[in-house]
Amino acid sequence: MSKIRAAKAALPPPECEEENAETAPISARAMRRPAAHYLEALNPEQREAVETLDGPLLVLAGAGTGKTRVLTTRIAHILSLGRARPSQILAVTFTNKAAREMKHRVGELIGGVVEGMPWLGTFHAIGVKIMRRHAELVDLKPSFTVLDTDDQIRLIKQLLQAENIDEKRWPARLLAAMIDGWKNRGLRPERVPEGESFAFANGRARDLYAAYQRRLKELNAADFGDLLLENLRLFQEHQDVLEKYQQRFLFMLVDEYQDTNVAQYLWLRLLAQGNGNICCVGDDDQSIYGWRGAEVDNILRFETDFPGARIIRLERNYRSTGHILAAASGLIAHNKGRLGKTLRTDGSEGEKVTVEGCCDDEEEARVIGEDIEQLQRQGHVLGEIAILVRASFQMRAFEDRFITLGLPYRVIGGPRFYERQEIRDATAYFDVTLNPANDLKFERIINTPRRGLGEATLKSLHQLARAQSVPLFQAARLMIETEELKPRPRKSLADLIAAFDRWRGLIDTMGHTELAELILDESGYTGMWQAERSPQAQSKLENLKELIRFMEEFDTLAGFLEHVALVMDAQTEEGADRVNLMTLHSAKGLEFDTVFLPGWDEGLLPHQRSLDESGTAGLEEERRLAHVGLTRARKFAKITFAQNRRNHGMWQTALPSRFIDELPIDHVEVAEDKGLRGYGPSRFDSAENVFADGFYETPGWQRARANRPRGSSPSAPRREPLTIEGTLVAASTADGAGLAIGERIFHQKFGYGRIAQIDGNKLTVDFDKAGQKKVVDSFVERV
DNA sequence: AACTAATACTTTTTT
DNA sequence: AGTATTAGTT
Numbered sequence A: 001m002s003k004i005r006a007a008k009a010a011l012p013p014p015e016c017e018e019e020n021a022e023t024a025p026i027s028a029r030a031m032r033r034p035a036a037h038y039l040e041a042l043n044p045e046q047r048e049a050v051e052t053l054d055g056p057l058l059v060l061a062g063a064g065t066g067k068t069r070v071l072t073t074r075i076a077h078i079l080s081l082g083r084a085r086p087s088q089i090l091a092v093t094f095t096n097k098a099a100r101e102m103k104h105r106v107g108e109l110i111g112g113v114v115e116g117m118p119w120l121g122t123f124h125a126i127g128v129k130i131m132r133r134h135a136e137l138v139d140l141k142p143s144f145t146v147l148d149t150d151d152q153i154r155l156i157k158q159l160l161q162a163e164n165i166d167e168k169r170w171p172a173r174l175l176a177a178m179i180d181g182w183k184n185r186g187l188r189p190e191r192v193p194e195g196e197s198f199a200f201a202n203g204r205a206r207d208l209y210a211a212y213q214r215r216l217k218e219l220n221a222a223d224f225g226d227l228l229l230e231n232l233r234l235f236q237e238h239q240d241v242l243e244k245y246q247q248r249f250l251f252m253l254v255d256e257y258q259d260t261n262v263a264q265y266l267w268l269r270l271l272a273q274g275n276g277n278i279c280c281v282g283d284d285d286q287s288i289y290g291w292r293g294a295e296v297d298n299i300l301r302f303e304t305d306f307p308g309a310r311i312i313r314l315e316r317n318y319r320s321t322g323h324i325l326a327a328a329s330g331l332i333a334h335n336k337g338r339l340g341k342t343l344r345t346d347g348s349e350g351e352k353v354t355v356e357g358c359c360d361d362e363e364e365a366r367v368i369g370e371d372i373e374q375l376q377r378q379g380h381v382l383g384e385i386a387i388l389v390r391a392s393f394q395m396r397a398f399e400d401r402f403i404t405l406g407l408p409y410r411v412i413g414g415p416r417f418y419e420r421q422e423i424r425d426a427t428a429y430f431d432v433t434l435n436p437a438n439d440l441k442f443e444r445i446i447n448t449p450r451r452g453l454g455e456a457t458l459k460s461l462h463q464l465a466r467a468q469s470v471p472l473f474q475a476a477r478l479m480i481e482t483e484e485l486k487p488r489p490r491k492s493l494a495d496l497i498a499a500f501d502r503w504r505g506l507i508d509t510m511g512h513t514e515l516a517e518l519i520l521d522e523s524g525y526t527g528m529w530q531a532e533r534s535p536q537a538q539s540k541l542e543n544l545k546e547l548i549r550f551m552e553e554f555d556t557l558a559g560f561l562e563h564v565a566l567v568m569d570a571q572t573e574e575g576a577d578r579v580n581l582m583t584l585h586s587a588k589g590l591e592f593d594t595v596f597l598p599g600w601d602e603g604l605l606p607h608q609r610s611l612d613e614s615g616t617a618g619l620e621e622e623r624r625l626a627h628v629g630l631t632r633a634r635k636f637a638k639i640t641f642a643q644n645r646r647n648h649g650m651w652q653t654a655l656p657s658r659f660i661d662e663l664p665i666d667h668v669e670v671a672e673d674k675g676l677r678g679y680g681p682s683r684f685d686s687a688e689n690v691f692a693d694g695f696y697e698t699p700g701w702q703r704a705r706a707n708r709p710r711g712s713s714p715s716a717p718r719r720e721p722l723t724i725e726g727t728l729v730a731a732s733t734a735d736g737a738g739l740a741i742g743e744r745i746f747h748q749k750f751g752y753g754r755i756a757q758i759d760g761n762k763l764t765v766d767f768d769k770a771g772q773k774k775v776v777d778s779f780v781e782r783v
Numbered sequence B: 001a002a003c004t005a006a007t008a009c010t011t012t013t014t015t
Numbered sequence C: 001a002g003t004a005t006t007a008g009t010t
Helices: A002-006 A025-032 A035-039 A044-051 A065-079 A096-110 A125-131 A149-162 A172-184 A204-220 A224-237 A239-248 A262-272 A296-298 A324-331 A360-375 A390-403 A422-434 A439-445 A455-468 A472-479 A486-507 A512-521 A526-529 A537-552 A557-567 A609-630 A660-661 A687-691 A699-707
Strands: A057-061 A089-094 A120-122 A253-254 A279-283 A310-314 A353-360 A385-389 A410-411 A579-583 A594-597 A631-647 A651-653 A666-669 A723-724 A727-730 A745-746 A751-761 A760-765 A771-776 A781-783
Touching: A025 A262, A035 A044, A035 A065, A035 A594, A044 A065, A044 A310, A044 A631, A057 A723, A065 A089, A065 A253, A065 A279, A065 A666, A089 A125, A120 A125, A125 A224, A149 A204, A149 A439, A172 A204, A172 A224, A172 A262, A172 A472, A224 A360, A239 A262, A253 A262, A262 A279, A279 A390, A324 A353, A324 A455, A324 A609, A324 A631, A353 A360, A353 A651, A360 A385, A360 A390, A360 A594, A360 A631, A385 A390, A390 A410, A390 A579, A390 A771, A422 A439, A422 A486, A422 A557, A439 A472, A439 A660, A455 A472, A455 A486, A455 A512, A472 A486, A486 A512, A512 A526, A512 A537, A512 A557, A579 A771, A609 A631, A609 A660, A631 A745, A660 A727
Parallel strands: A057 A279, A057 A310, A089 A120, A089 A253, A253 A279, A353 A631, A353 A666, A385 A579, A385 A594, A410 A579, A594 A631
Antiparallel strands: A631 A651, A723 A727, A745 A751, A745 A781, A751 A760, A760 A771
């Protein structure tokens, strides 16, 4: 042990023994491996990026060039050289997923779990951590709560009401977005430009922003923007605190640097003024979050911002075949403001990028659905196929189609787990139990489920709370002692207060998961969903169960709540073999063998709104989006466009995207005369297949047959229930088919309906709400 | 306070 | 077209 410690600064002898693997410090464990081991896996540029440890470094890492590998190896290298302890490395990412991935991969490199990297996390998670330690310096208590967007809007609404501002003309959302924008740019209320203040309520925006900040402090709360902006203020106003962190962080690493906003940039720069060992990894060609405050300029200006900076370009692409890479490069070359990289590959040319025009979005879904079935027949794995759309409304056509085909798919992205109504309601209950002064949460659930405490009651509570300057909960406690409320609400409110008091009393004696269940049960919250027989109610109950399961990973209720707002994201269950459906934005950082890119229509892929709002800059960002989409593909990419699209009710005719014409012709193949397929009434599309040979071999049919409880061959693989957004959508009917025309059925996605026609295992159902749909029988249950 | 009818809104998403 | 929120009614 001591021998290893003594050898810290030197390279370890190769014959270093594998003793004390559990107890040895990470750096020591890392040293057991010969240094060359991990460095040899890198190409020269990557290796240079890993070994250039001192001074500012910008790694321009094009798509698929091993960006994460560089970051993780660099961390391992620093540790292995003994240049820093794990706690002296700051590594920031944008998403929890990226942070987890990095932690995992560093762990793999140095052979063990990285318990000791306390400063590897998202900007926000690290921001909270620092702010809790110095809360008083930014006018908060260390126990401050982090507001989610819902709470934020609610608070702003109250503010607008108090100021008598017409919410119709000046929606709370707009102000919330403006405040968010200012925070992203590092602007505190007093610094908001006069002109921008006039964009809301005749120039009152700045004052409202200031009032909002005051309310936050009163509530002992911070919103997401504050986690950065207040942190920045902390560093700016307290030199001693800043210096402490400057000294602590010997090395800084930043992932996805092209996505940083001004506040993040200023924060990073302050910290980097310590020893200057900052390494930013990014790709200006993948900056797609400009609308959210990201500044491409940050990456373009790196050399000026960090004097003496080195820039290393990673241009060897290990992901895509030649044609795909060439098509993507040709496209992105049309952008003006870029640092410029030339991606190249040593791999094969592969197949050209296919382009196919469709007459409308339904045909688009049908064409892609057929292609996927074809691929599946050829033995492709569904999980290696992705459909990347520009806007989420495009997903509907695909979901409908896949449900009809019985093709398993999963939606990635979508509303995040903790953002869902039921999860927020449940956590609001837990929050109030722990902290009755949390007005926003209390207000959220005071009448959920309905307990007769509506607007009128809430209004008088607010009045009393304001008059006495006490939290709502306290006001409620006082009010039930008075005659102000009518008997019924008074009783109801008294019961609620008593219940919360009782739950609070149980915190120390009861296990936190049991307590959570008890709260949801006794409050009537679970009962509320059980009583509702809607397609969503069941999945909401499932989600609540999932929430309880998730809680088990924490020691206390408080510990759980601390993490829930920042860290909890949709659990994307891996493993099950499904087609991936997501937006281009959420596809960044992922890769698939086969990628379908539907909706390359003028007005949708260069999105009209983006063009209108940001002109050329908007167009370039849209082009980067297209580039991100193409570069997700390893072997096969297909672009489609639809001439007609039913957007919001109206049929709109669109031209093919200008980006299609910008693709270098040598690497593109236009799929022609396939246009004939799918013409004619869509409901016959499966019927026509009955006569085509091979119908009984289509994967959809086989899947469906394999799923039939009886009469299927025992060896047939059983399909897992289809899930959407992580929730159970269809479980196979246990007691077999035997459904008859005219029967009432229930479908998890479409709701209730009546069977109109039966064709083998495929049912045509007239749904009460969703209209006529074709579904596979195993997706419905009898009612 | 709860229900129903009318009206507005619809890019992308993290934390 | 569809939903989500709001205003008006019971």
